[in-house]
Amino acid sequence: MKDNIDLMKLMQQNFARLSKGQKLIAEYIMENYDKAAFMTAAKLGETVGVSESTVVRFADTLGYNGYRELQNELQEVIKNKLTTVQRISLVDDYSNKENLLKKVFKKDMSNINKTIDEIDYEIFQEAVNEILNSEKVYVLGLRSSSFLAGYLGFYLNFILENVTVVTAGPSDIFEQLLKVTNKDIVIGISYPRYSTRTLEALNYVKRKGCKVIGITDSLISPAAQISDITLLASSNMVSFVDSLVAPMSLINALVIAIGMEKKDDITKYFESLEDIWKKHSVYNSNNKNKGNIKNR
């Protein structure tokens, strides 16, 4: 199935052409997705009053490879809504620690893979162009997303003239966005459980006529609904941690794509930086290592 259209939207878009029994399933899921996510096909059919095979065909009709795939996606939606305490208790399932850790790494990998599959390079290029053509670029992220915002700002600062990282500090984030105009762009990074303040701030700049690029986990995330351009990469929620590995990979790609358009400028900047770095011994020099290698 096409990955970048999520279940809720799929059901809405295909609602008219569903059979009567399938419509009952769709309505039940939309209203009770937290229960449906943990039902077998048989149980879901029984609850709604249709046969198990109707449930299976329902999944096929929407383009899933079986009911199991539909259920997996439903469970992802749920996870976004769980409190951290509920998520910590989920980890009990794993028989041993090594397996759990491998699973964490593998989920991070598969999230990047999903990003590769889902990415629409035209939309991606549109984001690059908007960033290059705006007067000022604000990068907004709070809580764990603040580290991604800082990381993105760190690199954009090498390329662009007017980059500001907006995050919690002495000044309120609204104060930091006070002078945003419709010539600027705000890149908002928002991951489950979606900081309220981030969403309020994105709505605030939208009202000022400013374009918003959202970096978030799904098209139904509240940040996606505010954004003009949405770039998707999933987070990996394990216990109380939200692994932001795939979003970081997306951010790297974004920085590299922007950098390629400004290659001559940044080469010039880095040439002068290399001089400064060398003068102030910012980086470990080759010579020391060479010496090390020779010491055999």
Add this chain to the structure above:
Amino acid sequence: MKDNIDLMKLMQQNFARLSKGQKLIAEYIMENYDKAAFMTAAKLGETVGVSESTVVRFADTLGYNGYRELQNELQEVIKNKLTTVQRISLVDDYSNKENLLKKVFKKDMSNINKTIDEIDYEIFQEAVNEILNSEKVYVLGLRSSSFLAGYLGFYLNFILENVTVVTAGPSDIFEQLLKVTNKDIVIGISYPRYSTRTLEALNYVKRKGCKVIGITDSLISPAAQISDITLLASSNMVSFVDSLVAPMSLINALVIAIGMEKKDDITKYFESLEDIWKKHSVYNSNNKNKGNIKNR
């Protein structure tokens, strides 16, 4: 070949049992790896004065699947030494942008995969134990690694009593580490081009008898040489960006592993946090989303 032993060490360890011709190759590489990295097997043989097939056997003897694999590793070593300006010019090779971006994502994935393969779970568990048993935990990272240090500190703070993120600020990092004792642990995050100040600080705390856990990219990194315990995850250097995706995945695994040992404590903490978060509307509430979904 075993991935966690790098080429330079391999050559040193196997030096005695190499043939005379192979010894010439090894010596040449150790002293001229920056040139050797870009030579074909034939050219390298010619330069050293041995046959091409001697070069190929040399790679086999060290456990590589062919000379190409040895050369790839050599090029990685080189990359660590390149200036940023040199790295920007390397990107020219790619025929189109989309391919480049896919390559960035795929390299991030393969770096995580390499982390899974290389990780020694006993050493990993040793790191977890040291962190749990130390009086204070300092997390040190500068420049782009400062975001990983902040991210790691953000989560460790939920679990442990005395966590301090050490990074550039009003106080010098030495001042921030002034009261480190041999009961504390310092987690140092250090990636190419290895910040000099990070290495100096790690040496400083070592002299004070403090244990060091290094999160770095290879066993020959200068940080690994200072560390008591080294956790490996590769960075992905593209143009002027150092993608820290695999290190972030490693950090997530580390936080989760520590959290599992303190499960009851953190459940209690998060219960009280959920109350505070709810009271102050820190997170977007479920209700709003539900409403959204219903609006079809």
Add this chain to the structure above:
Amino acid sequence: MKDNIDLMKLMQQNFARLSKGQKLIAEYIMENYDKAAFMTAAKLGETVGVSESTVVRFADTLGYNGYRELQNELQEVIKNKLTTVQRISLVDDYSNKENLLKKVFKKDMSNINKTIDEIDYEIFQEAVNEILNSEKVYVLGLRSSSFLAGYLGFYLNFILENVTVVTAGPSDIFEQLLKVTNKDIVIGISYPRYSTRTLEALNYVKRKGCKVIGITDSLISPAAQISDITLLASSNMVSFVDSLVAPMSLINALVIAIGMEKKDDITKYFESLEDIWKKHSVYNSNNKNKGNIKNR
């Protein structure tokens, strides 16, 4: 009059022994201090229905040197309640800029003078002792007070083992205070217009049994009402700026007083810091200046 008892408290404490007419004045002021602050003695008498001389005697009874002094204090109370926009418009009064600036400086001086007069050295020493005897010291300040909190933390870190500056950042301030116990102390810095979040956080740690030292502007400030020990220094509100000069002077005195009790420790620390500073050329060296002076 004794400066550290403010007008509102004075009226409450002396209410019983006021004459009937004076009681009318007191009640009017308590309910309409925003109007009363800008009335002449004659007008206030007229409004309340007493003679001008009753108003004047009222000021005397409470210990003021005339009605003018009482009115000045009332206007200070008002200022704390004004919005920033209202305060900006107040600046119109000044005939020229130079006079305004001199007035800013002089008010800063007189605020320090007021601090000297009002300070109770026994309470001050009690604060010093509490800080020295607590397990951990948290310094809390938001918005413009965050710079004072950072400044206080910067210096306390040289003297004490466990100092944490709590201010807006990736982690919520409640999360930063999650592990506060009754063996710790929180120093809260709170100035008009008193950040709500600071007050909530101080109440939160109080409920955990933790002692609070408040650095604030008056005994009726909401922060003073939460604090176990209150240290007073006035802010100087001009236009949209809250000059925190007197509080900074108070903080210096506090740091010096604590430092004197730990003199041997800090001498030792600074000796090792001097070595580090010298090695890394943190400070401009004498030699360069000497050279400069000689170049006549």
Add this chain to the structure above:
Amino acid sequence: MKDNIDLMKLMQQNFARLSKGQKLIAEYIMENYDKAAFMTAAKLGETVGVSESTVVRFADTLGYNGYRELQNELQEVIKNKLTTVQRISLVDDYSNKENLLKKVFKKDMSNINKTIDEIDYEIFQEAVNEILNSEKVYVLGLRSSSFLAGYLGFYLNFILENVTVVTAGPSDIFEQLLKVTNKDIVIGISYPRYSTRTLEALNYVKRKGCKVIGITDSLISPAAQISDITLLASSNMVSFVDSLVAPMSLINALVIAIGMEKKDDITKYFESLEDIWKKHSVYNSNNKNKGNIKNR
């Protein structure tokens, strides 16, 4: 005497018209000011080989009210050169703590008073104009001056479009200043013991043709020598603390003076901020306090 001309300059400027004996004194002081600062007039005369009254007349000739005043100034020069360890030991002199603290407060006051006396309102207005007319304003401060830089930036952000605080962080300060042009202005805050990095950065932007406003303690400070416009306010060095009270008072005056020129803009900004602050309960509301006062 004119306060803003310091002793070293005075001696240089008046050298030609000094008597032969006075020239000997001047030369001795220039080369041995660290010793001279602690000599009585008699001892200094003896050392140089002139009479005590020659030393006294020397002070008069340079415009001091007696030798004592000259010596005080010499001791201030010395203090700037002392290591922190040396300064800690100086505090021994005070007989009791209360006197020491009063002395700290009074020195802070007298430093503000000195600022009032020394300030040249034309130069001050020139600084205001430069800031208003520059494209971007960078505020640079490291170590304890970073809090003043943050404080100045916090308020300038309300008034001006492009304000950046430059201080230690993930990016080097040179990287943060990489795009400075000759249309921008850098406000550098530099106090004894003068951070080397601040001075290097000010020199760096000067070479780029950018104007520098220095906020520092004397005209012979290394920062003053780099600055196009110098604003003076003394720090108060007691033990290991540098009280930056007078500089903060100067910064307040600077912000207010700039704000007065942009009064309509900032009134508009604060009107919209008041709405946001109210909506998000950023500040403690009047009602709660009113309630408090009524509860008698």
